[in-house]
């Protein structure tokens with residue numbers, strides 16, 4: 619294989635990707651990575667206005683970016699967002715289910731509403747967003763669905779019961795949909811980041827003792843930076859992963875290899 623063939627394997631020119639939760643953090647980074655690989659983007663957040671920075675970043679890369687409002691806790695919002703995303707015959711080739719939230723509490727303090735907030739967003743929302751966008755992919759017999767999981771898709775952590783339940787569910791959902799959609803040419807994989815510092819968890823990283831404890835448990839000896847996800851998302855969206863479906867790709871500096879070590883505890 620020549621260099622040009624290798625580059626073509628990861629080329630997303632002519633494709634359109636939809637990334638949920640792209641107003642900040644990892645979703646914004648994933649949208650940028652797909653744009654740099656040549657894709658046009660539809661990006662979502664609960665308020666379309668909060669996507670201004672992401673849209674400007676993608677347009678500066680020479681790609682198109684359409685901001686769409688989406689609240690994953692609301693079925694009508696999912697239907698409306700999917701309609702807007704595909705308006706005028708636009709086809710979504712790549713769906714990245716990134717939007718999510720977390721509630722950190724001891725299990726005995728988790729309320730009914732805490733549970734619903736996390737599960738409705740991370741698991742139910744991911745499923746129904748996928749259902750809305752997959753209809754077109756299945757009809758065209760091609761498409762890539764990338765569900766953002768977590769190390770909590772495969773590990774349990776104290777203080778994160780609803781989140782771990784949701785992320786374990788995302789991994790299982792990935793396998794079920796991969797089995798169901800595979801015959802129609804649509805792959806479904808789970809991209810599972812390890813510990814990355816973003817708005818969602820910044821408070822943890824302000825505790826130096828906790829950070830030192832965490833870093834000591836990561837074989838590559840540092841938390842992830844958002845750019846560490848670029849290669850994995852482009853890989854799973856591109857021709858390079860044509861024969862891969864139902865898998866969970868952990869991008870975690872190796873922390874899940876340390877299964878016998880004590881895990882960092884969010885107090």
Ligand SMILES: NC(=O)c1ccc[n+]([C@@H]2O[C@H](COP(=O)([O-])OP(=O)(O)OC[C@H]3O[C@@H](n4cnc5c(N)ncnc54)[C@H](OP(=O)(O)O)[C@@H]3O)[C@@H](O)[C@H]2O)c1
Nearest residue numbers: 639640641643644663664689690716717718768814816818
């Ligand atoms: N950071 C990590 O270390 C890490 C590790 C593993 C997995 N993850 C997962 O990766 C994803 C991104 O993480 P992050 O750290 O970048 O989080 P973040 O900074 O909190 O960003 C979350 C994104 O999801 C959107 N969102 C939240 N609730 C939503 C809802 N009900 N409907 C639609 N969109 C909603 C937010 O948009 P608006 O608030 O603007 O609506 C925002 O764009 C999350 O699913 C997270 O669980 C993160």
